[in-house]
Amino acid sequence: xxxxxxxxxxxxxxxxxxxxxxxxxxxxxxxxxxxxxxxxxxxxxxxxxxxxxxxxxxxxxxxxxxxxxxxxxxxxxxxxxxxxxxxxxxxxxxxxxxxxxxxxxxxxxxxxxxxxxxxxxxxxxxxxxxxxxxxxxxxxxxxxxxxxxxxxxxxxxxxxxxxxxxxxxxxxxxxxxxxxxxxxxxxxxxxxxxxxxxxxxxxxxxxxxxxxxxxxxxxxxxxxxxxxxxxxxxxxxxxxxxxxxxxxxxxxxxxxxxxxxxxxxxxxxxxxxxxxxxxxxxxxxxxxxxxxxxxxxxxxxxxxxxxxxxxxxxxxxxxxxxxxxxxxxxxxxxxxxxxxxxxxxxxxxxxxxxxxxxxxxxxxxxxxxxxxxxxxxxxxxxxxxxxxxxxx
Numbered sequence: 380x381x382x383x384x385x386x387x388x389x390x391x392x393x394x395x396x397x398x399x400x401x402x403x404x405x406x407x408x409x410x411x412x413x414x415x416x417x418x419x420x421x422x423x424x425x426x427x428x429x430x431x432x433x434x435x436x437x438x439x440x441x442x443x444x445x446x447x448x449x450x451x452x453x454x455x456x457x458x459x460x461x462x463x464x465x466x467x468x469x470x471x472x473x474x475x476x477x478x479x480x481x482x483x484x485x486x487x488x489x490x491x492x493x494x495x496x497x498x499x500x501x502x503x504x505x506x507x508x509x510x511x512x513x514x515x516x517x518x519x520x521x522x523x524x525x526x527x528x529x530x531x532x533x534x535x536x537x538x539x540x541x542x543x544x545x546x547x548x549x550x551x552x553x554x555x556x557x558x559x560x561x562x563x564x565x566x567x568x569x570x571x572x573x574x575x576x577x578x579x580x581x582x583x584x585x586x587x588x589x590x591x592x593x594x595x596x597x598x599x600x601x602x603x604x605x606x607x608x609x610x611x612x613x614x615x616x617x618x619x620x621x622x623x624x625x626x627x628x629x630x631x632x633x634x635x636x637x638x639x640x641x642x643x644x645x646x647x648x649x650x651x652x653x654x655x656x657x658x659x660x661x662x663x664x665x666x667x668x669x670x671x672x673x674x675x676x677x678x679x680x681x682x683x684x685x686x687x688x689x690x691x692x693x694x695x696x697x698x699x700x701x702x703x704x705x706x707x708x709x710x711x712x713x714x715x716x717x718x719x720x721x722x723x724x725x726x727x728x729x730x731x732x733x734x735x736x737x738x739x740x741x742x743x744x745x746x747x748x749x750x751x752x753x754x755x756x757x758x759x760x761x762x763x764x765x766x767x768x769x770x771x
Contacts, residue, residue: 381753382730387419389485390426391628392713392731394635394644395680395696399622402486404444405651410494412481413442416471418464420449433654438715447471455602460582477564484558488631488642489619490649492609497561497602503531506597509589510559510648512619513552513604516709519543522555522621523585525600530545533598536590545582554600557586559617566597604723610648618642624753629728632694632711644678657733658682658697670703688718702737710742722770728763738770747771 382391389400400417407415411708414437427446432479436442448467449458458464464480470481479500481493491510500508511525524543526535535544536556543553570588574580580587592598604617618641628690634642646652661679663672665687666734675691680697685705702706705722715732718724722735725742735741742760751768753761762768 380625381761382628382728385422385423385764386425387421387423387707388622390423390429391486391606391622392696393488393622393628394632395545395654395678395694396759397651398426398665399488400426400429401433401653402490403483403485403649404434405649406437406489406491408652409649410492413440413444413492414475414477415444416468417446417485418449418458418468419446420464423448429654433652441524453582460580460587462571462580462588463582463585465567466582467574469568469571472564472568477653480564480567481559482562482567486623487619487621489557489640490611490615490646490651491559491603491606492608492649493674495563496559497607499531499601499750500563500599502562505562505599506570506595507589507592508599508601509533510557510603511554511600512557512617513546513549513602514555516545516551516553519553519555523589525554525556527554527600531599531601532591532596533593533600536593536598538586538590542591554602556589557603557621558585559599560584560589561706566592585707588596608646608649612640612643615642624755625728625753625761626757627758629711629755629757629759633692633709635753636678636692636694638676648679656682656697661685661695665703706734708742726758727762729758729762730766731767733762734766735768736770739768741768751760 391399393399416429430446434444436444441467489523495742520539520543524537524540526544527533529547546552546554574587574770622628622631658681660681661683663685665672672687672688676686676692677690679695682698683695688701688705691708693707693710695712698715699712700717701721704720707720708725710724711728713731716729718735719737721738723740741747748754748760
């Protein structure tokens, strides 16, 4: 919040032109997996619209990406958890009759070739394979922590433990779940059907399904660090951001701005696909002292006009208007924002269609900002969609 006030999290814009869901879908499509059901529920209109406008596969080849709204197929209730969402849509699996089912979250920033994880799943004979990533052990308390032996068999799975266990080969790191799974289809149907009958279950993939399979010695971990991506520099190996908080979302946007980024959008061999509307190129105008249209160490999207204003280390989305003598620094500016003359913005996220009136300031008075906007633990100011920011 407030970025999810009017939209599901996978529909939150990222990196100027993308939506968070584009990363998971691009990974699947690039890997050759192109029969994809997107299970939606909460405030899904913008997500459904993005998928319908962007993710059109060739029906001639039997490919499809389909948003599937909650339909109450198993009774008069909406999805009660991620496992229940799959349980209520088992008909999709019955229709396709796959040997394996990939279950991926749709709100993470990363590149991954899922086919390598599927092959590891097949080779191990596992019932489920969990994508795991190594994180510093002092950060692992925010995730589901995996304890696995040298073969990859998961021995224990702990949800957000106070004292995480280290990996078998490195006492300074822990394996945490990325929320990505490969299931043998028959086992998936069996385990979620049993879970659906358990009144004490939260019907959650990470909280209930995976621990149940760990107890049966049917769960293996796949080390994401071993995943090879065509065209990716070695420094990007293992990059993954769980944007579960506004601070993490902000940091991920800043990651792509570096001169030598740890996550680059510019990989033609493993592209991130998205909708590209018919808007004109970005435009920079005026070249006078104090009134120079420029952007440094920034991403500037099509349709934007930087009119005698300065942008430093920021992500500027399409159709933004930055008027003369204004400045934007260390910020994420979403679609359709208008920044008036002499306005100043620093360390902020402005959601779509925000209007910053001439002379207004954001990010320069912590107490004043906290009274008007959402402010994160690290001091990032978030202005909700469509707000009008007045000058003091």
